[in-house]
Amino acid sequence: MEDIAAALSPAGLLGQLPFLLLIAAILSARVDRTRRLVATAAAVGLIHALAVQGSPVAALWWGLLLGAALLVIGRGVVADTRSRFSEEEEGMLRGALSSLPRSRARHLLDQGFWLNGSEGDVLVREDEPVSHLYYLAQGQAQVMSHGRRIATCGAGELIGEVAILSGDQATATVVLDSPARFWCAPAAVLQPYLLTHEDVRHALEQGFAVSIKNKLRQSNERIAGAGGAVTEPAGVNQV
Template sequence: MEGDTGSGLAWAMGHLQYLLLVAAMLPARLVRVRIGVIASAIAGILATGLFSFEPALLFWNVALLLVNLVLLLQFMRSNAAVRFTPDEEPMLKALLNELPRARARHFLDQGLWLTGKAGETLIRQGEPVTHLFYIAEGEAEVTSGGKAVGRVGPGDLVGEVTVLSGDTASATVTLQTAARMWCAPAQTLRLYLDAHHDVRHAVEMSFATALRHKLQEMNKAVAEAGGLR
C-alpha cells in the first residue's frame, strides 16, 4: 500500500514538475523564468529522490536547481549593484518599472542628459523625429498648424509616437522654459530595441501609456476651453 502511495506521489510530482516548467516559460521577465525553473527542479527532486528513487533523474534535477540558483543570485547581485541618478529615478519608476534595474540602466545609457533653453524646438511638425526626449524639469508647448494644442512637462515624453517608426512629427514641440531632459538619437534607439526584444516590449508599453496620458490631458484642456472652435 505504501508503495502504491509513493508511486502515486512520484507520478503527481513528475507531472507537477513539467507543469511548472511550462508555466516558467510564460513570463516575459527573466527572473520569473528562473524562479519557475527552480520550482520545477524542486518538484523533480521530490519526485525522483523522495517518492520514487531514480538516481540519474535526481542528478539532473539537482543540477538544474543549482545552475538556476547560481544564475538567479548573479542576476540579483547585478541588479542590486546598479545605481541611478536623482534625474533618472523618476524616469525609471514612470517608464521603465517593468524592466530589471540592470536592463533599465543599459537602456538609459543609450542617451544622455542635457539642459535645453526656452525657445528651443525639440521636434518640428512635418519633419522626421530624430531624437526621443524625456522631460525631467521644465515645460514645452505643443502646436499643430501654428495653433497651440497642448503642453508637456516633467515626466512627459516627446517624440515617442513616431521615433521608432521613422514617420514625420504630427506637431511641433517648443520649450517654454529652461528644461532638464534625457535625450536619445532615434537611430540608436531603433538599433538597440531591435536587438533587445524584452526592453522593446517594456518601452513600447510605456510609450502607449504616455500617449494615452497626453490624449486625456488634451481632451481635458479642450473641454475646459469650451470645446473646439
C-alpha cells in the same frame, strides 16, 4: 482511465507542475520573472524526482537546472546591486523603466545622455522624422498640432516614444515651455538596440502606453473645455 487517474492524483499533478511553470517562463516577457519561474520549476521537479519518482537521474537533471537558474539569478542580483544611478535616473526607474531590473535599466540609460534645454527649444517637429527619444526630468513642453496647442508634457513623461518604434514621422511639434533637464537617446542608436533587447523594448512599450494615455487625456480635456467633441487627436500618439 488509470493513466488519467494517475495524472490527476496529487503526485501526478506535482510531476506536471514543473512543465507548466516552464511554459509560463517561456511566455513571460520579463527576464527576471522568467528566471524565477525556471528556478521554481526546477525545485518542484527536484522534489518530485526525489520524493515521488525516486529517480536519481531525474533528480540530477532537475538539480542541474536549479543550480544554473540560481546562478543566473545571483548574477543578476549582483549586477543590480552594483548599478548606480543619479537622482534624475532614479526618477526614470520609478516611472518609465519601473518594470526593468536595475542592471538592464542602467544598460539602456547608457545608450543616451543628459542635456539641459532652454525655453523655446524644439525637441520634435511636425511632419519630420523623430531623431531622439526624450525623457523629461524637469520642466515642461507644449505639444502643438497645426499651430494649436493640444497637450502639455511635464516632468516624468516620454516624448517621441511611438514614432521611435514605428519609424513614422511626428504628427505634432514639441517645444520646451521652460528651462528643462532631459535624457535623450538617438533613434539611430535606440532602434537597433531595442530590436536585440526584447525585454527592454517591452518595458519601454509599457512606459509608452502610460505616456500616450496621459497625452490623450490632456488633449481631450482641452477639446472638451473649448466646447468641442472629445475625440482621439490625430498625431498625439506619434509625438
